[in-house]
Amino acid sequence: xxxxxxxxxxxxxxxxxxxxxxxxxxxxxxxxxxxxxxxxxxxxxxxxxxxxxxxxxxxxxxxxxxxxxxxxxxxxxxxxxxxxxxxxxxxxxxxxxxxxxxxxxxxxxxxxxxxxxxxxxxxxxxxx
Numbered sequence: 001x002x003x004x005x006x007x008x009x010x011x012x013x014x015x016x017x018x019x020x021x022x023x024x025x026x027x028x029x030x031x032x033x034x035x036x037x038x039x040x041x042x043x044x045x046x047x048x049x050x051x052x053x054x055x056x057x058x059x060x061x062x063x064x065x066x067x068x069x070x071x072x073x074x075x076x077x078x079x080x081x082x083x084x085x086x087x088x089x090x091x092x093x094x095x096x097x098x099x100x101x102x103x104x105x106x107x108x109x110x111x112x113x114x115x116x117x118x119x120x121x122x123x124x125x126x127x128x
Contacts, residue, residue: 017107018065019087025064027087032056032102034113038128039120041073044086046103049128052115053091054099061090061100 006062015032018025032054042051068089080090091101106112118124 015107015109016064017102019060019082019089019106020084021082021085021087023066023084024068024082024087026102026106027062027064028054028056028102028107029060029062030056032104032113034104034115035117035119036115037119038124040093041077042120043123043125045073045079045091049057050120051091051124052104052110052113054102054104054107054113055099058092058098058100063101089096 013029013031015027015028017028033056034052034054037051037053038049042053043049066083069083070078070080073079073091075089076095077093079088079092081088087106088103088107090092090103094098104113105117107113
């Protein structure tokens, strides 16, 4: 099944989230595809041993308050974050302008968003 098909099937689902300080709020319509990422860049961006990301079509993401700031995290990707508190919010690759990855910890209720895959496993820390 194509990724877009999975998202379309769950298009009625709405999830809300935002940054730590509350300046940024968003709505994501549809169910994201969730995975762990162990790459060096995700580790450093989150300050953790790995990132937990949920991929979804950009069209399903709505910023409800202030839009985030953006920065280039590599020659092929950019990330968004809150200017006030620094919370990392999204990751987007230049090669795929139709999808965005949300940091799962920014959802109001991430409890039902279980990761299904591991990416960047070659960079995974041995104790994880």
